[in-house]
Amino acid sequence: MKTVFLLARHSFKELVRKKDFYVLLFLLIGLIIFFYNKTFFGTADASRYLKDIGYSLVMICSIILCVTFTAKQIPSELESKTIYPLLAKPVSRDQLVWGKFLGGLFMSAASFTIFFIVYLIFINLKGEGVKGILMFQAYIFSLCLFTLLSAVTVFFSMFLTLSANITLTLLLFFYFSWYNESLRSLLLDETLKMRLFYNLLFYALPHFEFFDMKTRLAHSWDPIPLWIFVSVIAYTLIYSTLLVISSSALFRRKNL
Amino acid sequence: MERIFCIENLTVVYDRKGVSGDKAVEDISLFLNKGEIFGFLGPNGAGKTTTIKALLGIITPTKGSVSIFNRKVSPQTMHVVGYMPEVANYYWFLTPREILDFYGNIFDIDKNILDKRVDELLNMVELDRASDKLLKTFSKGMLQKVSFAQALINDPEVLILDEPTTGLDPISKMNMRDTLLKLKERGKTIFFSSHELSEVEIICDRVANIKNGKILKETRPKNILDEKGNQISLEKHFFELVRDK
Amino acid sequence: MRFAAILILLICIPLLSAHVDSFNHSYLLKKGLTSEHSDVLYKAFGEFRGFLSDMSFLNADIYFHGGVYHLEEGETPHLIVEQAHATADMREEDHNGHMHDDDHEDAGYRHSKNTMNILLKISSGIDITRHIHLSGKRKKEILPWIYYAIRLNPKNVQAYSIGGFWLAVKMKKHKEGIELLEEGIENNPRAWQLYLTMGHIYISRLKDYEKAYDHLTKAKRFMGSGNADRFDRRSVLTFHAEACIHLKKYREAIDSWERILKDFPGSSQLRGRIARVRSLM
Numbered sequence: 212m213k214t215v216f217l218l219a220r221h222s223f224k225e226l227v228r229k230k231d232f233y234v235l236l237f238l239l240i241g242l243i244i245f246f247y248n249k250t251f252f253g254t255a256d257a258s259r260y261l262k263d264i265g266y267s268l269v270m271i272c273s274i275i276l277c278v279t280f281t282a283k284q285i286p287s288e289l290e291s292k293t294i295y296p297l298l299a300k301p302v303s304r305d306q307l308v309w310g311k312f313l314g315g316l317f318m319s320a321a322s323f324t325i326f327f328i329v330y331l332i333f334i335n336l337k338g339e340g341v342k343g344i345l346m347f348q349a350y351i352f353s354l355c356l357f358t359l360l361s362a363v364t365v366f367f368s369m370f371l372t373l374s375a376n377i378t379l380t381l382l383l384f385f386y387f388s389w390y391n392e393s394l395r396s397l398l399l400d401e402t403l404k405m406r407l408f409y410n411l412l413f414y415a416l417p418h419f420e421f422f423d424m425k426t427r428l429a430h431s432w433d434p435i436p437l438w439i440f441v442s443v444i445a446y447t448l449i450y451s452t453l454l455v456i457s458s459s460a461l462f463r464r465k466n467l
Numbered sequence: 468m469e470r471i472f473c474i475e476n477l478t479v480v481y482d483r484k485g486v487s488g489d490k491a492v493e494d495i496s497l498f499l500n501k502g503e504i505f506g507f508l509g510p511n512g513a514g515k516t517t518t519i520k521a522l523l524g525i526i527t528p529t530k531g532s533v534s535i536f537n538r539k540v541s542p543q544t545m546h547v548v549g550y551m552p553e554v555a556n557y558y559w560f561l562t563p564r565e566i567l568d569f570y571g572n573i574f575d576i577d578k579n580i581l582d583k584r585v586d587e588l589l590n591m592v593e594l595d596r597a598s599d600k601l602l603k604t605f606s607k608g609m610l611q612k613v614s615f616a617q618a619l620i621n622d623p624e625v626l627i628l629d630e631p632t633t634g635l636d637p638i639s640k641m642n643m644r645d646t647l648l649k650l651k652e653r654g655k656t657i658f659f660s661s662h663e664l665s666e667v668e669i670i671c672d673r674v675a676n677i678k679n680g681k682i683l684k685e686t687r688p689k690n691i692l693d694e695k696g697n698q699i700s701l702e703k704h705f706f707e708l709v710r711d712k
Numbered sequence: 713m714r715f716a717a718i719l720i721l722l723i724c725i726p727l728l729s730a731h732v733d734s735f736n737h738s739y740l741l742k743k744g745l746t747s748e749h750s751d752v753l754y755k756a757f758g759e760f761r762g763f764l765s766d767m768s769f770l771n772a773d774i775y776f777h778g779g780v781y782h783l784e785e786g787e788t789p790h791l792i793v794e795q796a797h798a799t800a801d802m803r804e805e806d807h808n809g810h811m812h813d814d815d816h817e818d819a820g821y822r823h824s825k826n827t828m829n830i831l832l833k834i835s836s837g838i839d840i841t842r843h844i845h846l847s848g849k850r851k852k853e854i855l856p857w858i859y860y861a862i863r864l865n866p867k868n869v870q871a872y873s874i875g876g877f878w879l880a881v882k883m884k885k886h887k888e889g890i891e892l893l894e895e896g897i898e899n900n901p902r903a904w905q906l907y908l909t910m911g912h913i914y915i916s917r918l919k920d921y922e923k924a925y926d927h928l929t930k931a932k933r934f935m936g937s938g939n940a941d942r943f944d945r946r947s948v949l950t951f952h953a954e955a956c957i958h959l960k961k962y963r964e965a966i967d968s969w970e971r972i973l974k975d976f977p978g979s980s981q982l983r984g985r986i987a988r989v990r991s992l993m
Contacts, residue, residue: 217572221558228560228601238720251855252879252888259775260856271720291556296617299523299550299627300573303542339850391835398832410829418831421838430779432840439837446834466482467525 214302218310219317222284226318231280235272239326242268247333258338263429265330270353270425273323274384277357281315281364282376285462294467305459312365312455319357327353344434349424351440355447356422360384362451362458363417369461384419391420417450469501470537471625471656472522477531479517479680491517493680494531499625499658504651506671506688507660514680515660516553519629522658523550535625546574549623553630553660555614559603563594563613566602567620574621581620588616591646593639607634615643626650628659632666644670765865772857772874780840790845791854792870795877795909796943851882862896869903872896876906880913889913904940904948907931911951921958928952932968942975962993 226232243265251257285308288294297307327350334341360380367376394416398409421443426432435443479492492514499505509515520526522533524540535544557566564585571581589595592612602610611634618626626647632640644666647657651670661667667674668688675685773789774781781790846853858878861871872893880889890913896906907927914924931948940948949968956965969986973979 213575214573217569221569224565225558225560235720242720249856251852251859252875252892253885254852254855254883257852257855259779259853263779268720275719292552292554293556293558295520295523295525295552296550296557296570296614298525299545299548299552300570300621301542301545302573306542395832395835398829413829413831418835421834423838426779426840430775432778432780432842436837439834442830442834443838446831467520 214306215309215313218302218307219313222280222311222314223317223321226276226280226322232276232322235276235322236325236329239268239272240329243329243333247337256338258334258340259429259431261337262334262341263425265334266349266425266428269323269326269330272326273319273353273357274360274381276322277315277319277360278364278377278380278384280318281311281361282368282373282380284311284315285365285368286373289467298467304462304465308365308459308462309455312361312451312458315361315364316358319361320354323353323357324350339431341428342431342434345424345428345431348435348440349428352422352424352435352443355444356419358447358451359417359419359422362454366454366458366461369458369465383417387417387419388423391418418446421446471499471501471503472533472535472658473498473537474518474522475532477518477521477533478529479514479521479526480529490680492521495677495680495682496531497675497682497685499656501656502651502654503672504647504657504670505659506667506674507658507677508662508664508667508674509660509677513677515677516629517680518677519550519627519658519660522627523548546621547624549618549621549626551614551618551626551628551631553633555607555610555634557602557610557613557617559601561602562599563589563602563616564598566613567617570617571620576621584620584622588619592616593642608636608639611635612639615646623655625656625658628657630661631659632661632663640666761864762867765861765868765871768857768861768864769868769871769874772854772861772871775854775857776846778840778842778844778846781843791874791878794845795874796947798877798881798912851878854878862892866899869896869900869905872900872903873905873909876909876913880917884917886913886917902934902937904931904933904935904944907934908944908948908951911948911955915951915954921955924951925955925959925961928955945975946972957989962989965989 243261246261246264285294288297288307288311294307298304302310331341331346363383364376364380367379371379394409394413398406398413424435427435434440474495474497477492477495478490480490495514495518497505497518507515507518517526521528522535522540523545524533524542533540535548538544561569567585567588568581571585576584586595589598592615594609594612594616597605597609602613605613611631615628615631618628632643635643640663647659647670651657671688673685673687676683770789773791776791776794855875855878858871858875861868862875865871873896876889876893876896878889879885879892890910893906893910893913896903897910900906907930911924911928911931914920914927928948928951932952935945935948949972953965953968953972956962956968966986966989969982973982976982
């Protein structure tokens with residue numbers, strides 16, 4: 212485990228030393244301040260649009276950082292051949308895969324935390340604010356989202372090129388964010404012949420829509436019920452673990 | 468004499484999809500005794516790096532076996548091995564000190580010992596003044612020095628070096644040769660591949676020539692020179708060998 | 713990372729352009745230029761801004777429902793329905809139809825609870841199944857999207873109409889509502905909906921029957937060439953008639969009612985009113 216965390220911490224350093232995070236942070240702050248200061252027809256304290264747009268911006272920035280950073284982890288090690296001195300140390304391929312996955316996750320979590328703090332400061336200064344429990348649930352669910360995204364991206368990096376990996380991961384994410392209703396409707400169709408197949412597909416695909424707290428946060432709805440909160444966290448842990456284990460198995464067979 | 472590593476009938480075939488692969492290395496057998504410096508010579512594409520990767524467990528042999536200290540190669544056996552890769556690429560966002568710290572922590576070396584060792588290694592490779600500069604600012608030669616330093620971070624019993632003097636200036640090459648000889652005196656075992664026949668001539672106890680994945684000949688440099696009655700240099704002997712085969 | 717920054721800017725530029733355009737609009741207007749000439753950014757982005765304007769308007773409708781509902785195909789956005797009800801009866805709280813005074817479950821989500829698929833249960837559990845309308849202080853939350861709808865597309869008559877109605881009638885910000893509608897009329901001089909909303913506000917909120925009459929007369933003139941259905945015509949003519957009554961322009965009032973009777977011949981209440989006014993002449 213120590214080796215895995217060492218590898219993860221090492222990936223984290225890369226985030227700190229690259230400009231990408233800072234560019235997105237300043238862009239985010241600039242945009243949130245811009246929208247924060249806007250008044251509409253003499254009304255200064257309409258705040259739901261700020262919560263909505265702000266949350267979307269925070270998530271877009273974090274997701275792009277997460278996917279692009281994690282997708283590069285193993286391919287860049289292979290391309291730059293830094294993987295050889297690493298594997299010539301007491302580091303197994305499994306540890307490498309887990310280390311890269313956790314590195315992507317820690318990096319995403321850290322950058323999201325900072326973005327989220329900026330967001331919370333501004334939305335609590337304007338209008339109706341946000342309930343504490345909702346903020347907490349949104350934060351945890353976002354971490355779950357990045358866990359799943361990192362796992363999916365690491366898995367795809369075992370057999371896809373960098374650009375194909377990023378594209379497919381983002382496409383999957385946006386599909387489930389916008390069109391999950393269509394897949395659900397399909398399953399609830401009682402005339403459906405291939406019900407078993409669609410059910411299996413439903414289980415196999417990653418459900419990014421579970422983590423979308425934008426509407427609850429922006430419109431001050433009730434928090435998620437506890438059993439669902441716990442179930443989603445459990446789903447994340449199980450699904451991500453299975454994906455990373457599969458990634459390790461694929462990586463063990465990979466010709467370096 | 469204690470055998471440090473043993474390669475028996477090693478064959479490595481790289482899989483190309485749907486096509487029977489190239490034999491990068493075919494039926495190689497080698498061993499290394501404790502305290503030896505072993506030179507591995509061959510033209511480009513001969514199979515030197517493939518052999519080294521198989522030795523380190525980075526690639527899986529298609530046939531044959533590799534053992535280090537009579538144990539099958541695994542991450543655990545790497546505790547006593549130091550490896551210097553052919554291409555000295557390291558993480559551009561780290562400094563030499565940080566990269567040595569990182570690798571040293573993988574070996575679980577005590578912090579105080581590690582700090583002291585990092586300072587010594589940086590001094591040895593003359594990078595003490597550049598120890599806190601990012602690696603992205605380093606020249607090829609400087610990266611090669613970092614590469615050598617990281618190979619020694621765990622004070623290994625056996626050093627495996629893939630073309631260690633590439634990119635070094637003549638003085639640095641000489642310093643490296645002296646370092647290798649000092650390590651030998653301390654009981655370390657060294658296996659390295661090279662194109663620099665002059666340095667092989669100076670420091671190696673044994674030499675193997677490889678071409679097209681096969682060992683051509685394994686001998687001692689001293690024996691070659693004695694055989695030919697000192698009328699032939701190692702370089703000339705190497706050319707003759709490679710051309711004939 | 714350049715990709716990330718470009719993506720974010722591409723998403724935000726149309727919204728930001730609305731602010732630039734707002735500046736453009738007031739600056740160039742002072743120079744005597746019409747809004748068509750000043751709308752450089754609209755010309756640059758073209759139909760895409762129109763699309764975003766429509767999306768902003770739909771977002772306003774979604775915000776009206778607390779961020780939760782799906783508009784069925786062919787269904788009218790509920791903000792429009794709400795305004796229609798208010799104009800139909802002239803009293804915003806006195807109408808039937810879609811209004812809910814309390815939360816209720818949407819039946820559409822209930823059946824998804826009846827499944828053995830655990831992920832489907834979780835997915836359904838995460839859905840917000842209640843359905844509300846914004847009320848009280850929260851009414852202001854739709855304003856940003858109305859703002860973007862009109863800034864992104866100054867030809868979005870619907871957005872101007874709803875915006876003016878919302879400000880003046882729902883939020884009792886009469887001055888802001890009127891200003892918005894005046895701007896809308898300037899950009900869309902033949903939009904009968906905007907004159908209708910103006911008339912509604914002057915009659916029901918400001919009790920200024922002269923101005924109401926002026927606007928409603930224009931609404932009456934332009935609705936013939938517009939896309940007014942019989943209910944729209946009834947609204948215009950009803951308000952027009954009321955303004956006329958207050959200004960003692962009885963003939964014009966009767967004329968408006970008689971035109972309503974052509975669309976709704978069965979309205980005995982209207983016939984009674986005509987008879988009563990005739991007796992006053």
